[in-house]
Amino acid sequence: MNITWNKRQLELRERFREVATDLVAVGSDARDRDASFDRELWKELAAADFWRLQVPTGAGGLGKDGWDWLAAMEGLSLGARDLGFLMSVASHSGLIRLLLTAGTPEQQHRWLPGLTSGEVAATGSTEESGGSDIRGLSTRAVPTADGGFVLNGAKAHITNAPVADVVMLAARTDTEPGAFELSLFVTRTDVDGVGSGPGEDLLGLRTSPTGPIAFRDVRVDADAVIGGVGEGLTRLYNTLAYDRILFGIIVGSSLEAQLEPLVRQLETRHAFGAPLSAQQYMQEKVVSLTMAVEGSRALAYRSFGQLEDQHDGYSLSASVTKLFASTGLVGSGLDLVQAFGHSGYESGSAVERNLRDSVAFKIAAGTDEMQKKNIFNHVRRAYRSGELAPGSRGSGT
Numbered sequence: 001m002n003i004t005w006n007k008r009q010l011e012l013r014e015r016f017r018e019v020a021t022d023l024v025a026v027g028s029d030a031r032d033r034d035a036s037f038d039r040e041l042w043k044e045l046a047a048a049d050f051w052r053l054q055v056p057t058g059a060g061g062l063g064k065d066g067w068d069w070l071a072a073m074e075g076l077s078l079g080a081r082d083l084g085f086l087m088s089v090a091s092h093s094g095l096i097r098l099l100l101t102a103g104t105p106e107q108q109h110r111w112l113p114g115l116t117s118g119e120v121a122a123t124g125s126t127e128e129s130g131g132s133d134i135r136g137l138s139t140r141a142v143p144t145a146d147g148g149f150v151l152n153g154a155k156a157h158i159t160n161a162p163v164a165d166v167v168m169l170a171a172r173t174d175t176e177p178g179a180f181e182l183s184l185f186v187t188r189t190d191v192d193g194v195g196s197g198p199g200e201d202l203l204g205l206r207t208s209p210t211g212p213i214a215f216r217d218v219r220v221d222a223d224a225v226i227g228g229v230g231e232g233l234t235r236l237y238n239t240l241a242y243d244r245i246l247f248g249i250i251v252g253s254s255l256e257a258q259l260e261p262l263v264r265q266l267e268t269r270h271a272f273g274a275p276l277s278a279q280q281y282m283q284e285k286v287v288s289l290t291m292a293v294e295g296s297r298a299l300a301y302r303s304f305g306q307l308e309d310q311h312d313g314y315s316l317s318a319s320v321t322k323l324f325a326s327t328g329l330v331g332s333g334l335d336l337v338q339a340f341g342h343s344g345y346e347s348g349s350a351v352e353r354n355l356r357d358s359v360a361f362k363i364a365a366g367t368d369e370m371q372k373k374n375i376f377n378h379v380r381r382a383y384r385s386g387e388l389a390p391g392s393r394g395s396g397t
């Protein structure tokens with residue numbers, strides 16, 4: 001599998017690195033201090049055609065493909081210096097991706113123009129009762145005589161919810177007792193019965209607003225279902241896999257941006273008559289960070305290729321990507337604080353913020369434990385079906 005960017009993709013990567021440096025990185029510390037989301041910034045990103053890139057020309061986009069957009073996302077992540085903003089971007093892109101892969105042409109025409117020109121989307125699955133156990137969710141969609149649905153329930157801890165114009169939600173559509181059937185719906189947040197609660201006060205990712213969003217007798221038409229009634233679980237797993245792959249891209253790039261400050265610190269700070277970079281324990285931090293960058297990226301490329309091809313292995317490799325990336329992000333976050341000593345532990349320092357922000361990557365889009373569970377289940381299934389026996393294992397590509 002070829003995982004080198006072509007010339008066009010390198011140009012996109014560089015263009016959005018510059019966009020991020022000029023737009024997102026500026027003011028990022030103030031937004032973190034104030035826990036604020038900058039809607040103007042969001043609109044400026046849309047005006048730079050970030051979202052329209054991968055949308056077909058027939059639906060008002062620029063007609064590039066998913067890889068082109070991934071290159072742009074990698075560039076954005078390199079320059080942003082704001083993991084919260086990137087988390088909001090990843091959530092929003094989940095709905096765009098769902099519409100592109102499972103939406104009808106009518107649904108794409110209805111939703112994509114707004115979503116690519118400054119509206120904010122949230123994607124809600126988690127509820128107060130828990131996020132890991134999807135089968136425990138209780139938001140319900142009851143069919144109406146005219147072919148539509150009435151939605152009732154409440155989502156919790158949803159990225160972008162306090163500022164969202166559009167929300168995708170997972171709701172149960174099963175009718176038999178004991179059955180579990182899920183469907184994905186999309187609705188505007190300014191319609192009767194949709195209400196978002198106050199934003200949550202979080203340890204990190206303070207530039208990415210999260211919060212509850214409730215649905216009380218919300219009437220939607222049949223066209224609000226994306227990907228078919230009863231197809232929600234499969235679609236949700238696809239969207240989650242995509243999010244997990246984006247985490248690999250975000251982590252690879254945001255950690256790469258930490259490499260220069262880390263090496264500069266080790267080269268310029270002296271102890272015991274020598275630069276810190278002369279100490280093996282300190283050199284190891286550069287090695288670990290570099291491995292996290294290269295590994296997260298390579299895994300993300302591989303799993304995105306599998307997701308694009310709907311290869312059987314995409315769910316496994318997306319989980320491996322996410323677990324590797326979140327582990328590398330938090331591990332390197334601790335290493336960075338350590339390398340800067342007390343000044344890295346002070347509130348307001350870049351590495352202190354990076355560590356606070358990084359922890360969420362172990363929870364959002366499925367916790368580390370859920371990735372481990374998924375990885376183990378895949379491997380056990382392969383064992384039981386004889387795929388792990390010597391000589392029978394494919395390359396997985």
Ligand SMILES: Cc1cc2nc3c(=O)[nH]c(=O)nc-3n(C[C@H](O)[C@H](O)[C@H](O)COP(=O)(O)OP(=O)(O)OC[C@H]3O[C@@H](n4cnc5c(N)ncnc54)[C@H](O)[C@@H]3O)c2cc1C
Binds near residue numbers: 133157158369
């Ligand atoms: C910054 C941030 C943004 C988020 N954005 C969104 C969003 O946009 N949309 C959305 O739907 N959700 C979102 N979430 C919610 C997130 O998906 C959930 O927090 C996550 O799925 C875990 O659910 P929970 O918090 O209810 O923990 P629980 O599911 O209650 O789990 C608690 C702990 O138990 C562990 N655990 C649970 N079951 C098992 C098991 N079988 N084996 C081993 N360990 C287990 C979990 O790993 C976790 O450590 C976001 C969360 C964060 C932190």
